[in-house]
Amino acid sequence: MEVLQRLTRRQVEALEAVRDRESPPRGAPLSAIARALRVTPPSALDHLTQLESLRLVTRYRGKSRLTSQGRETLVEYRRHHRIAEGMFSRLGLSPHDTCRAAQEVDLALSHRTVERLCRAEGHPSTCPHGEPIPGCATRDRGR
16 A cells, blocks of 8 residues: 555645744744644644654654655645546536545545546646646656
């Protein structure tokens, strides 16, 4: 099973909270991550501990940072989510509803399935919201 498929929605949100709050000289403080997730620091620490065991986050002196694998996982998550949004958009859902529907399936999709969807749609460069889809515009269109 792929790393992304093993994550919960809350763990993805925790990864995003670390990414958005870490700074080059320092990592993200636990209190800032807890506030972003709207949970207590012990609950945030539980999420971070699980992410650390998956080697997506490192912690040092109370600060958290994404590992290179953590950053790659978030890029893959955006790809899965935005490809799923495109699929639901073609069913006639509004942009808001495409996002909600995509959240129901984006973590369950394998990389292989997402690649097939991307290929079937001609490697779209953006999602219904106009956001870039990582990897689609640069994929070999002849495959």
